Amino acid sequence: MSVPIHPLAVSSYTATSALGLGLESHLAALSTGRGGLRENDFSSAPLACWIGRVDGVEDAALPAAHAMWECRNNRLAWLGLHQDQFIDRALDARQRYGAARVALVLGTSTASIGATEEGYRRLDEAGQMPAELRRPPIHAPHSLAGFVAEALGLEGPCLTVSTACSSSAKVFATAERLIRLGLADAAVVGGVDTLCDSVLFGFNALELVSPEPCRPFDQARHGISIGEAAGFALLERIVAAPDAPRLLGYGESSDAHHMSTPHPEGLGAELALRDALARGGLRAEQIDYINLHGTASMKNDEVEAALVARAFPSTTRASSTKGYTGHTLGAAGILEATFALLAIRHGLVPGNFGCTHPDEACGPQLALVSERREVNVALSNSFGFGGNNACLAFGRAPA
Amino acid sequence: MSTLQVHVEGIGLWSPALGDFAALRAQLRGEPADAPAARPAAAMLPANERRRAPESVLLAVEVAGQAVAMSGLAASELPCVFSSAYGDQSISDYMCATLAAAPTELSPTRFHNSVHNAPAGYWTIATGCHATSSAITAGPASLGAGLLEAASLCVAEQRPVLLVCSDIAGHGPLGEMTGTRSPFGLALVLAPTVSPRTLAHLDLGLIPHAEGQLRPTPVTGAWYETNPIATSAWPLMQNLVLGEGDCTLAAAETLALRVVLETPV
Numbered sequence: 001m002s003v004p005i006h007p008l009a010v011s012s013y014t015a016t017s018a019l020g021l022g023l024e025s026h027l028a029a030l031s032t033g034r035g036g037l038r039e040n041d042f043s044s045a046p047l048a049c050w051i052g053r054v055d056g057v058e059d060a061a062l063p064a065a066h067a068m069w070e071c072r073n074n075r076l077a078w079l080g081l082h083q084d085q086f087i088d089r090a091l092d093a094r095q096r097y098g099a100a101r102v103a104l105v106l107g108t109s110t111a112s113i114g115a116t117e118e119g120y121r122r123l124d125e126a127g128q129m130p131a132e133l134r135r136p137p138i139h140a141p142h143s144l145a146g147f148v149a150e151a152l153g154l155e156g157p158c159l160t161v162s163t164a165c166s167s168s169a170k171v172f173a174t175a176e177r178l179i180r181l182g183l184a185d186a187a188v189v190g191g192v193d194t195l196c197d198s199v200l201f202g203f204n205a206l207e208l209v210s211p212e213p214c215r216p217f218d219q220a221r222h223g224i225s226i227g228e229a230a231g232f233a234l235l236e237r238i239v240a241a242p243d244a245p246r247l248l249g250y251g252e253s254s255d256a257h258h259m260s261t262p263h264p265e266g267l268g269a270e271l272a273l274r275d276a277l278a279r280g281g282l283r284a285e286q287i288d289y290i291n292l293h294g295t296a297s298m299k300n301d302e303v304e305a306a307l308v309a310r311a312f313p314s315t316t317r318a319s320s321t322k323g324y325t326g327h328t329l330g331a332a333g334i335l336e337a338t339f340a341l342l343a344i345r346h347g348l349v350p351g352n353f354g355c356t357h358p359d360e361a362c363g364p365q366l367a368l369v370s371e372r373r374e375v376n377v378a379l380s381n382s383f384g385f386g387g388n389n390a391c392l393a394f395g396r397a398p399a
Numbered sequence: 400m401s402t403l404q405v406h407v408e409g410i411g412l413w414s415p416a417l418g419d420f421a422a423l424r425a426q427l428r429g430e431p432a433d434a435p436a437a438r439p440a441a442a443m444l445p446a447n448e449r450r451r452a453p454e455s456v457l458l459a460v461e462v463a464g465q466a467v468a469m470s471g472l473a474a475s476e477l478p479c480v481f482s483s484a485y486g487d488q489s490i491s492d493y494m495c496a497t498l499a500a501a502p503t504e505l506s507p508t509r510f511h512n513s514v515h516n517a518p519a520g521y522w523t524i525a526t527g528c529h530a531t532s533s534a535i536t537a538g539p540a541s542l543g544a545g546l547l548e549a550a551s552l553c554v555a556e557q558r559p560v561l562l563v564c565s566d567i568a569g570h571g572p573l574g575e576m577t578g579t580r581s582p583f584g585l586a587l588v589l590a591p592t593v594s595p596r597t598l599a600h601l602d603l604g605l606i607p608h609a610e611g612q613l614r615p616t617p618v619t620g621a622w623y624e625t626n627p628i629a630t631s632a633w634p635l636m637q638n639l640v641l642g643e644g645d646c647t648l649a650a651a652e653t654l655a656l657r658v659v660l661e662t663p664v
Contacts, residue, residue: 002556045502100607100654109514113491116573120495129572139576141486141515142538149652155607158651159537159544162486162515170533174548177555182401183547183605197498202510204503252531254523256475260511271529385511386520388532 004281007248010233011241014084015338017229017325018052022083027342030350035324037213037225043200050213052227052326069147071115071138073194077148080230089234090152093186099155103184105174106160107167107191109330112143114196144192156184164384167191169333169392173250175235190232193331199226214296215354216320217362221296227326231334245344248393249280255387262300266307272389280393287316289343289378291336294320295327302361309363318365323354333382340378340394347374402604405550408596409588411465413439419465427640444525455487458584459518459565466586472559474526479561481519481534482545484627485577492571542631543648543656549589550603559590564628583629602659609655612647
């Protein structure tokens with residue numbers, strides 16, 4: 001049904017998470033099996049769980065020119081933009097194409113709701129937001145993209161995708177369509193989500209939070225660990241960066257099953273996977289590595305494990321990296337897209353950190369420890385609340 | 400400058416004063432229009448879901464259901480884009496108040512209904528839709544950005560797309576920040592080609608660096624000024640009734656979307 005697309009160049013990309021600032025620290029952690037989770041030292045009231053927290057966000061105040069946007073989420077965005085020379089690459093694209101020809105499509109699930117939570121903890125005598133937080137744009141879900149558009153001076157199409165945990169995977173699809181139709185020449189895509197009480201106590205209320213560091217696909221897994229992250233990528237037509245890795249395809253679908261549990265047979269996930277392969281003109285045998293959604297919740301992992309076991313040969317390697325970073329929610333799509341790109345660049349299949357005894361549904365594809373091997377084509381799966389699924393396909397530029 | 404052409408096959412609309420597109424047409428022609436029920440009926444939802452669903456979901460599902468019914472297309476086959484400037488402000492207000500007072504008492508149901516894609520989730524579940532669904536926001540430009548996203552999906556994939564733009568009224572300290580005082584929703588079914596069902600053609604073009612054209616007009620006190628989606632939708636809604644005209648919607652901070660509307664002859 002879906003027709004193949006023309007691949008796009010991913011001419012620059014970067015990630016910041018509990019594993020550190022920028023790609024080098026992520027590569028080092030994945031290579032050596034160093035996880036980034038710690039005991040919860042974040043929430044406003046005690047909650048015994050493990051989190052993936054980025055060090056130094058508290059000290060990274062925004063410059064005075066952007067003070068209107070000050071909040072933890074935009075601080076993490078600013079910190080993330082400055083890794084791996086990403087901001088220079090983005091500004092260079094603005095220079096080459098013109099500010100109105102570069103689109104900005106960012107994903108987030110919570111945006112800066114942490115600032116709204118803080119306002120409610122500190123209401124003034126009249127029961128209103130305290131004066132310091134009376135900045136309407138940070139109390140809206142578009143806060144992240146509004147800030148980044150200002151910070152990068154971009155004036156093209158600009159929107160926020162907020163489809164829970166598939167948010168910053170779907171941004172690649174929106175950007176591809178804008179470029180294909182000639183509405184933009186390049187796109188900055190990405191996503192940021194930060195720790196806040198809404199997600200910590202919200203997932204806790206759903207009884208989905210693990211009391212120990214999360215263990216994706218392990219028989220003894222007990223649920224998710226929540227993390228925070230920022231990631232960005234620059235998409236351009238291949239002629240602009242012929243040697244860069246490529247976005248080969250993407251797939252999007254809806255489970256049409258339940259708001260907070262996946263379809264029992266993985267129907268929506270499989271539709272997104274087939275859609276991504278079709279757009280990329282790819283066969284399952286060509287997939288070297290899959291970065292799995294693998295949250296460590298009981299049902300998600302079981303369904304995804306069965307899908308991979310039945311849809312791919314044993315030569316395909318697969319792992320979840322949420323044991324390293326925690327589940328970074330709306331930022332998971334871009335963070336794990338960068339892991340897929342790192343796998344291609346460095347010939348590294350990340351090990352499925354935290355899993356020692358795989359669930360019975362797992363096939364031979366699951367890589368328990370990191371492996372060195374050539375990765376030419378990699379997929380990244382992202383599934384969200386509301387049964388919202390996305391699958392991305394990346395590949396190496398032909399030699 | 401690239402333009403997109405799409406064709407409207409269905410229109411859904413709901414505000415406390417106007418229950419559907421026919422009511423808007425009657426009002427603009429000076430004819431009597433019945434006021435709708437106090438809450439959107441959201442008839443596409445199964446009864447048990449309708450009882451439990453939050454207001455943001457009822458509103459979005461109501462206008463989506465109207466637009467799809469008018470188009471005669473199968474809801475299960477339509478990719479959909481749900482756009483909202485603020486999502487469910489009522490739940491956000493509840494959550495922030497509860498987290499400030501007794502965080503461990505947070506309701507799990509309210510939490511899972513708090514995601515921005517809750518209307519998209521309920522809609523796809525109710526209609527058995529496995530096509531792509533998205534939930535987007537672009538602040539005050541949520542209508543223009545939503546129309547651009549839905550039209551580009553429609554043209555790029557060459558299939559009809561459902562667009563739903565809606566916001567409920569704000570509550571509490573958060574409502575003070577958003578300035579949204581009443582609910583409003585607008586839905587359009589867009590098709591890539593002309594058909595016997597075509598109600599109107601839309602030509603969409605981007606106008607960059609359009610700060611001057613996007614400056615807010617002086618406040619008049621009209622009903623549609625109490626909701627950001629309604630405010631930006633008002634010129635387009637009038638043109639839909641007239642069957643012709645062009646208008647400019649904000650698609651981003653400085654990016655305008657020019658929408659030229661014509662009726663098929």
